[in-house]
Amino acid sequence: TGGHTTEILRLLSCLSESYSPRHYVLADSDKMSEAKIRSFEQKRAETFSKSQFSLDRIPRSREVRQSWISSVVTTLYSILYSFPLTYKRKPDLILCNGPGTCVPVCLSAFLLGLLRIKRTIIVYVESICRVETLSLSGKILYYFSDYFIVQWPDLKKKYPKSVYLGRIV
Amino acid sequence: FRFKDSLAEELQSADLVISHAGAGSCLETLEKGKPLIVVINDKLMDNHQLELAKQLHRDGYVLYCNCSTLVETVQSMNLSALKPFPPGQPEKFASFLDKVFGL
Numbered sequence: 642t643g644g645h646t647t648e649i650l651r652l653l654s655c656l657s658e659s660y661s662p663r664h665y666v667l668a669d670s671d672k673m674s675e676a677k678i679r680s681f682e683q684k685r686a687e688t689f690s691k692s693q694f695s696l697d698r699i700p701r702s703r704e705v706r707q708s709w710i711s712s713v714v715t716t717l718y719s720i721l722y723s724f725p726l727t728y729k730r731k732p733d734l735i736l737c738n739g740p741g742t743c744v745p746v747c748l749s750a751f752l753l754g755l756l757r758i759k760r761t762i763i764v765y766v767e768s769i770c771r772v773e774t775l776s777l778s779g780k781i782l783y784y785f786s787d788y789f790i791v792q793w794p795d796l797k798k799k800y801p802k803s804v805y806l807g808r809i810v
Numbered sequence: 811f812r813f814k815d816s817l818a819e820e821l822q823s824a825d826l827v828i829s830h831a832g833a834g835s836c837l838e839t840l841e842k843g844k845p846l847i848v849v850i851n852d853k854l855m856d857n858h859q860l861e862l863a864k865q866l867h868r869d870g871y872v873l874y875c876n877c878s879t880l881v882e883t884v885q886s887m888n889l890s891a892l893k894p895f896p897p898g899q900p901e902k903f904a905s906f907l908d909k910v911f912g913l
Contacts, residue, residue, distance in 0.1 A: 644834045655904035659913050734911075762910065766903070770833040772861040788910065790903070793865065806906055808898040 645740045646674040648768060650681045651810040652736065662693035664730050666723070668701035668742045699723045702741040719745035724752070731759040738766045739778045751785045766790040767803075769810050775800065818842075826889070828880070831863040840871055840895035847873040847887065849880055871895045 653663070663682075667674050675696060686692045702719040703712040719742075727749035735750050737743035743765075750761040765786040767779045772793045775783065783789050789803045797805035821827065821842050828847045829835040839846045848863045867874040870893040875883040907913075 644832075647834065651898065651900050652903050655901045656907065657904070657913070659911070660907075734907075764907065764910075768833070769837065769898070770858060770862045772865040774858065774861065776858070788906075790906075804906070806899075806902045808896075809900050809903040810898045 644770070645738055645768065646671075646677050648766075648810045649736070649738050650677060652738070652766060653681070658689045658692065660734070661689075661691075662695065664732065665694065665696045666726070666742065666746055667696060667698050668740070669698045670701050671698075671742075697726055699726065699742065699745065702745055716741070716745060720748055724749040727753060727761075728758070732761050735761055735763045736766070737764075737778075737782075739768050739771075739776045741778060744778050744781055747782055747785055762787045764788045764790065766809070767792065767796065769793075769808060771796065828884075831859040833859070833862050836862060836866060836872065840866070841897060843894065845873075845889040845892055846871075847875060847880070847883060850874070850876045869893070 653660075665674075665678050667678075678694075678696065682692065682694045699722050700715070700719050702716045707715070723745040727746055731753070732750065735743075735747055737747060747763050747765070750759070750763060753759045754761060763782070763786040765779065765782045765788070767775060767790065769792050771779065771791070773795050775791075775796065779789075783800060783802070789800065790809070791797055791800065791803045791805055792808050792810070794805060797803055817838070821839060821844060824844055826847070827839045827844050828849060829839060831848050831850055836846065836848060848867070850860060850863065863872065863874060866872045870891070872892065873883060873887055873889075
């Protein structure tokens with residue numbers, strides 16, 4: 642979604658072409674992100690001609706302020722949906738920054754790791770908006786990610802296993 | 811206007827921006843080097859939005875008020891006291907990832 646997409650594209654901006662092909666996963670209800678992504682990739686293709694990317698959509702795990710109980714149900718549904726997608730792509734790296742959409746994808750990848758099907762490195766970057774507290778996605782993925790990056794020092798203190806690189810977006 | 815894809819044009823020509831505490835709005839404005847007053851909406855308050863606005867204010871990048879104190883804030887503001895906002899460094903992230911993958 643909006644802010645998350647802008648942030649993640651900024652994170653991608655300095656990555657070399659080793660990080661290719663890029664598979665973007667979006668919530669089905671997200672209208673604006675696709676245009677931003679295509680524009681980013683188009684510009685990128687001007688510099689790196691062999692640049693490749695794809696876009697996939699999954700059902701949104703949770704609406705803003707959705708109740709706990711129904712969130713568990715919708716997230717389970719999203720996991721069921723994203724597991725085959727993650728299995729198909731078998732990514733070496735998952736990079737995410739916090740929308741609910743990322744949780745089922747990361748959990749699917751984690752599961753694939755447990756099943757010894759594919760070992761994916763999960764890198765979570767908490768949004769720049771999160772200064773003192775983690776988002777719900779962050780609270781969950783703190784335990785499932787390989788690298789958990791925060792952008793403010795207070796969070797580094799509270800979550801000692803996290804990585805602090807300063808502001809990166 | 812209601813919704814535009816981008817406020818970049820308006821931002822470019824503005825001398826002062828008064829905005830809600832949304833991260834996108836705040837950061838976009840600060841990156842364009844425009845002075846910013848963040849207005850916290852007590853009713854629509856999303857606590858996490860507040861975190862960034864408070865931090866930006868603590869660091870001296872923005873002014874900060876709520877709907878009822880907006881007028882006096884604008885009347886008494888000292889914009890030159892605001893610090894310039896340094897850009898984020900995605901290259902640090904790229905280096906970090908490269909190290910993870912041994913690139």
